[in-house]
Amino acid sequence: MATSAMDPIKGFLLAYFMPEKCFDEFFLNFNFLDVPCLKIVLSKGLGIGIILGSVMVKLPQVFKLIGAKSAEGLSFNSILLELFAITGTMAYCIAHNFPFSAWGEALFLMLQTVAIGFLIQHYRGNTVIGVGFLVLYFTMVCIVLSPLTPLSVVITMQASNMPAVIVGRLIQAGTNYTNGHTGQLSAISIFLLFAGSLARIFTSVQETGDSLMALTYVISSCCNGLIAAQVLYYWNCTPSLKKKEQ
Known part of the structure; x- marks a missing residue:
């Protein structure tokens, strides 16, 4: 029994x-x-936690944009580079048959980031361009994930993640610095992304053993940490306050 x-x-x-x-x-x-087993359980648990968290990690950002009906302070170019990095990671992991717990958050982050990209265009009065962006992006994803795309292309995309992440985050950091505030950036989403990328360093080493994956998350953590630091630095500086000062 x-x-x-x-x-x-x-x-x-x-x-x-x-x-x-x-x-x-x-x-x-x-x-x-048993240390090896404890590492496995910790890694699996973190992976599942990250995936569950990723379902809502960028929703505060989406709701903040909708509530404000403004995309002030957000860089569309940064979103494009972030999507390139997310798509590359997802395609790379699927091609290498890594467990879903090692990369599943990429799927949910991709959907939420695409929504943010559309909202940026929509609130800047470019709704048609936003719809075109959605169609073009999902068409590209279908092609990248299909057997038509050689593995060498997928590996190149993953290797390009590091410069894409760095440049994308530096563009957003530069936008924040130029504006003197973080605009409609959601502090909750930024801090959750930072924590998630830190945890992914451990899980990628434990579950995939892939040094390229681990290095990508190390770089991502550093870049997310930069944006998180700016959020703290500009905490009391809102767009309205900045305009009054000027």
Whole structure:
């Protein structure tokens, strides 16, 4: 009876958190201090947490844009470069059959970032361009994820992530510096992105062993940290206050 009662729990744990050898170590041998297994469980748990968090990580940014009906302070070029990096990571992981827990947040970040890109164009009076952007981007994604795209192209996209992330974040940082405020940037989204990229350094090393993936997240963490620092620095400086000073 005890064994049958444990079967659903065991199936769940084996599917999402640990291999069978770790289940045996924890629940048969009661060795809860097995370091390799603890690393696996921590990595899987962080990966799932990041994916769940990514479902809503940029929603505060989306809602802030809709509430303000303004995209002031946001750089569309930065969004394009961020989308390039996200798409490259997603295609690279799918091509190498990495587990969904190692990259799943890229899917949700991509959908939310695309929505932000459209809203930037819409609130700048370029709704038609925004719709064209959506059509063009999703067409490109279908092509990149299809068998028509050689693996060498996908690897090149992933290798290009680092300069894309750096340039994209520097463009946004430059926009913030020039404006003297962070405009409609959402502090919640920025801090969640920073925390998520830091956690991904560990999970990418643990789950994929891919140094290119790990380095990408190290660079991403540094760049997200820069924007987070600007959010703190300009915390009390809003666009309206800036205009009054001028």
